[in-house]
Amino acid sequence: MTRLYILLLVFANFSVLLGECNENQFDCGDGDCIPLYLICDGFPQCQNYADEEDDLCEDDDLHPYTCIQSGGAPMWISDGYCDASNNNAECDWDGGDCCEETCEDDDYQCGEFYQFDLNSDSCWDNCYDPNSDCGTGIPQCEGFDFHVYANPECAENYTNSIIVSWNSMCDVDQICVGDNAEELDCFNLGYTSSPLFLGGFQPNSIYFFQLLSSQLGSSEIISETTISTDCMDQNPYQECGGLVYWISDGYCDEMNNNEGCGFDGGDCCECTCIDSDYDCGIVGFECEDPSIDCYEEVLPEEGFNFDAIQVGQRTDGSGIVDVEFQVYSEIADEQYRVLFELSTDLGNTYFPIFEDDLLVAGIGLFTDSWDVPPQTFVEDVVLKIHLEKIDNSEIFIEKISSQFTVDTVPPEVNVVTPNGGEHIDADDDFMVVWSAEDNSVIRYEMDVFISTGLGEVFTLEVDDVELQGMMNAVEVELDYDDLENLTRYAKVNISVFDSFGNKGTDESDDFFILGDPEGECVADWFSEEEDLILLDWGWRSGHLVALHRNAIADLMELDIMVNGSRCIIKDQNAILDMDCNGSSGDGILADYTFYSQNMNHVGLKAYEGVDHCAEGGSRYPGYNVGDEILLHIINPDSSAYSISPSLNQISGSTTYTGGVTIISRLTDAVIEEVNIEDLVGSIIDISADYTQNKRDFDSYNIYRSTNQTNFRNCTDDPDCVFNGNECVCQIEAMVTQTFYFDNYAAQSNLWCYKVWLLDNNTDQNEVLKTVDTCMSSGGDESGCTDSQAVNYNPVATVDDDSCFYATEIPIVNGWNWVSSNIKNDDMSLNNTLNSASPNISYIKDQNSFSDYYVGFGWWGSLDSLELTSMYKLVASAQDTISYIGAMVTPDLLTININAGWNWIGYPLLNSSDINSSLASINGLGTYIKNQVAFSDYYNPGGWWGTLSQLSPYEGYMLNASSQGTLVYPSSSLTRNTVDLDQNERPLMISNWSVNPAHYEFSGSVMIGFESGASINIQSGDYIAIFKADELRGVVESQKTPFSDEFIFPLMIYSNAEIDDGLTIKFYSNISGLIYEMNTLVDFENNMHVGNAKDVFAVSGFNIIENQFPENFNLGTIYPNPFNPVTNIPYSVSEYSHISISVHDIQGKEIEKIINESKDSGNYNVMWNPNAIPSGVYFVKMHTIDGIQVKKILLLK
Known part of the structure; x- marks a missing residue:
């Protein structure tokens, strides 16, 4: 289609287009016409002042400030147009430029510039005509009155042009133009009114025109032929440049x-x-x-001038604005005064920049600058320069610069993570996440570095990082040489610069742990005779002094310790503070207050002091390694004692070494009474862990596992959980304290401990397993050596066949195809399915079934599970089938295969490649499927399809051509569940998702395109099948191993065994379009249509329109009410910035969930409000289309 150039000319110049000035205009003699009032007002506009001495106005007194009392507009002037604006009877209407009859009424539209009678009907084409034959009165929109005329002359721009007119009393939104009446290009008219000049047409050519109006609809399509003269040939400069x-x-x-x-x-x-x-x-x-x-x-009459005002703020962050201008003068050495004034409201008001004037000597280029105050941001600033003679201030010239922006507001930067409390291994890459907002565009020049408690700084390399707008994340590598006693607490510091060089910075709110996230943990005997174990853990070097309760009893018997007594340890040379100019001396390292009703062992944990000030770092309070451990008792009656234990009643060091000192008795101790003033008055209490408040974590859960786990049942005990196949049981929750006395030793000869850090939320979430240690009593080394077993013994060297395993079969709401791999002595349904009943209501194998009855249990023709069989069961909620038993070797689990369908289980502990798994029946099995995938057997070639391996807990349907015996291999792979939908779907089909659990029946079809189809299947294409609007299956294209072609191995689902008339939709990854195919599919349960060598060919490509949302929309939030998670669906009709936030009932923003630009599409965000209370909240979605709000209710 010919590309048209549309030129919209100001109506006042329309007569110029036609080649002459009208009676209300002055002919400048150079091709320009200007309104007469501009001449008599003293504002000559013609070039070379040709009209300056001529005064042709009808009203010599007319000037811009006439009639300030009329219409309430003090700056009223006539606009030189005969139209409906700027009209007032006291001001001679529109400056006297209107026709006499029409000016009696202000509801008119006429004038020389509208009076066209190009259709020669003796009436104006486009406005109210006072001629009674043409209609009188107030003009009305009674129809388009649409006319199109070819300009009989070449236009000023040397193109063939066309004039379009219509009734301007009607609202016309668009004009459509083209050389084909069936394919017109439409353009918005905005405020453009009739008549309209269109240029850029070809000579002697037919063009078609149509008007579109929200008021009248569509006009008729009118054609017009341009003149035969080729106006472009008349352009004397058309070849220029x-x-x-x-x-x-x-x-x-x-x-x-x-x-x-x-x-x-x-x-x-x-x-x-x-x-x-x-x-x-x-x-x-x-x-x-x-x-x-x-x-x-x-030069003007003043004899001097200036030009080229260049002004703008520097981009180096200095906040300095530079101005540059050139002065010209007839007198080279004359001086001028310069005044600078700024306006922040586009010239309505000005204020001076400097108190003193700037003197400029002579002509030439001059520059100046000024500082913008901090925290200033103003757009659309203009600078006015006033240049005047020093000896005569009445002779001056003023000029205004173009608009510019000043900005000294630094970007607002916020470190998101690591922000305090995280654990980061110094040898690993890790993510730094931050947000940055600014008034101007952020330049994304930035610095990121780590600073530690030692004062060291490690710069993080962030070169060639693609930053993503307001929220950013960058993976950085931290590599440094560890120093002895390095304090492993650090913060991230981030600096971001905007386009003016303003620098915004932020650092982590608190220290995070930098180094080994598992810290250190020691488990050892506290009293082997009493089967007492002492567990000690932490991330900072420390020394634990542990007093057995017998030692406490010794002090009570001597009346040295009473209720309320303080038991302290101290160091006479301790580091007392974190100030490098601080002091060292007597300091209390740990403190315990005793009460007899809580008679127990006492632990006093002291931390090592760190002093790296000489190295340019920092220091932390604590003991000096090698100093003597001093134990004291301070009583409520102000009596005090120093205690020196006997060496034969302690184990461990008597000095601070970073280990454990155990005081078993104090009967032989040297005890001396001391003056409490000497004891307390001279020492400083530094017993608090100064690093404790530098992280979020100060609470711990302690778990224990032993080689006698059957003392506690992981299935029934709420404090026990499976960690893989290992059953670990929580034994204690500790606050701040980093040691624990355990008396569980008599029940086992192997003990393993795990300590989890807790966050500071109300629900105390476990965030990281920080320490893990085991100890043994030194007994025999036989036991279970399989690490997958529940009772795995890591120190055993000889397997004693005692291993037992845990089955954990996950089930979802709906249908589930499952099998088991662990043999329990009781495989009845009531035992094996007990953990998930009554959520499981129905189960069947290939020949029998059972139902679950609340209060009774399972009953039916199926009464127990076999490891060789697959089962289909129905669940009403997500759950897990859990029980403990023994593993059975594959050679003892042969499966008889019959011709036709076979429901088979997979009784192995680990996954296995499909060709290895089914090697014993090669050639007998022809097809296999589970709930989500399938494969065909090819000879030669083996098995191929979407099912590539067999895995524990899954059930399979195998179709065989004849009888045989299936024996699984004895070795298998590490378990690896295949994700058939691991690629994120394209935005247009992001909602193509089907849940197989919602359907009882399934089948497969291998789809390809008919030979010679206009579209070939490519990588990344998708096929989906629908019943009406319900999605029944979807799959991404896969390349076959037998050719270079792509096909679609599609699984189809239904709740009817026969289901006809399913439609196919195809998504092309290259074009981004969705097609509906002409071919229909009739579903039949267990259908197996086509294979990789003989596909089911489909045809017909019909593009489906309107796949993107037409409107912005905040969807129905579900579930609502909710706990703990809800889904917030929303639609975006065009690429734009989206903000979704949650507010409380008072309107305060609780959380910003989405704050970024999104492409057109349908989205869903999951919100989990961890730390807010129950109540009513509001979800607000803010788009370019407005704000939408939905109410939600959180129940906890």
């Missing part, structure tokens, strides 16, 4: 200049056009030429 359509723009400026084309079309003053380095005014104003030969010609 390689611009075929080049024309002068009518202005003496720096645009459209070419020496070969007479510079600006010959409209510049003579001197200026000699040199391209000039600056001159619009038509009618003086040119200002830097060439000395032109000064006298171009």
